[in-house]
Amino acid sequence: MMTSLHNSAAAPAGPGVARPPRAGAGWPSGATTQALLGMLCPAFGSAVAHAVLQALGHDLGNPRALTRQEIETVVSAAEISRTAMSGLSFLSRILLLAEGDSAAFHACVAAAGVDPETLSVDTRARIDGAFALEMAAAGSDRRGVDLRAAQPLMQRAIGSVLSRTW
Incomplete structure (x- = not known):
């Protein structure tokens, strides 16, 4: 969905997000x-x-x-x-979703030295949540985050969740 700055009701709002005038x-x-x-x-x-x-x-x-x-x-x-x-970042998110169990996600988990099959549904959901925070912190809505740039973010999310789990 494209946000138009010419329609202030559709413009992004929130802390730290400026809404430019028409x-x-x-x-x-x-x-x-x-x-x-x-x-x-x-x-x-x-x-x-x-x-x-x-x-x-x-x-x-x-x-x-x-x-x-x-x-x-x-x-x-x-x-x-x-x-x-945003579209580029969306594709990266989809390709790396823990709950999606993709090859890209498996590669990130393997880099952490963990067998993906040992991760519970709850752990995967927490990894996806941590990954969403990493993507937001990287400013993925302002500058596209491609798969290559998103993989270290997913690895950081995996490390963060697993360090609290194990």
Whole structure:
């Protein structure tokens, strides 16, 4: 589901999540690239904000006034980027779910020196919960976490749960 910043009811909310205003409702024509970058970073993360502005040809070293249409285009591109990053992270989560008993999960458990067949349903559920926290801490909603980057997070989650269990 794509979250639109143009619809404030659908925009993400919560502690530490900035909700940028609609382009027409607080970003009139004339806002600079630096001001727009300052609005995008808290909402989308620095990497997405910089990449979108640069990809759309906005020179961060030479701030200039932007039109309302340019601002809306940048915000829309950032929303699309965030959706893509969330999709990448979602795939990594699915591929590593302990309850899914995937080959990728087995590899992470084997790296911890544990036989996956010895893990109870409850332990697997706790591992998945710890993995969700690791992914959130890694900012997976702002920057995509691919399988290669997610595996160490799962290994950390496994270690955390097993150190409390055994």
